[in-house]
Amino acid sequence: MERTFLAIKPDGVQRRLVGEIIRRFETKGFTLIALKFQKVSRELAEQHYAVHRERPFFPSLVEFITSGPVVAMVWEGDGVIASARKIIGATNPLNSEPGTIRGDFGINVGRNLIHGSDAPETAQYEIALWFKDEELVAWQPQL
């Protein structure tokens, strides 16, 4: 079964959007298998965003993701990686469709509320970076 890594960023937490954001993945039908609330260390932030290391916005990206607590999660389901990206919307909230998380709640590319893995390899890397194997709780929805 496919898995993806999602993290509600400090702006999502500060704006009290945690419940609203989680609700969208639950009601879609995906299965939550891991969740933690934590301040992100600089080391974790730099590893998580390693692919952006050379970008001009990298320092502000790390600064922001370490500025307050985030909600880190793993979700499971067929096609969850691509579907979660659709639910989240385009990276720049000004280009995100209404009905997506970023389209409904944001206007700033650096404050775009939530991160979602963009491909199977990224999901695997990010899940292993943020969670230990024993923190992933596999369960079967009965409904």
Ligand code: CMP
């Ligand atoms: P995220 O999906 O977490 O992955 C990389 C992040 O870089 C992206 O969301 C944006 O929040 C952030 N970012 C900040 N500035 C820019 C920019 N100018 N262009 C693209 N992404 C940016």
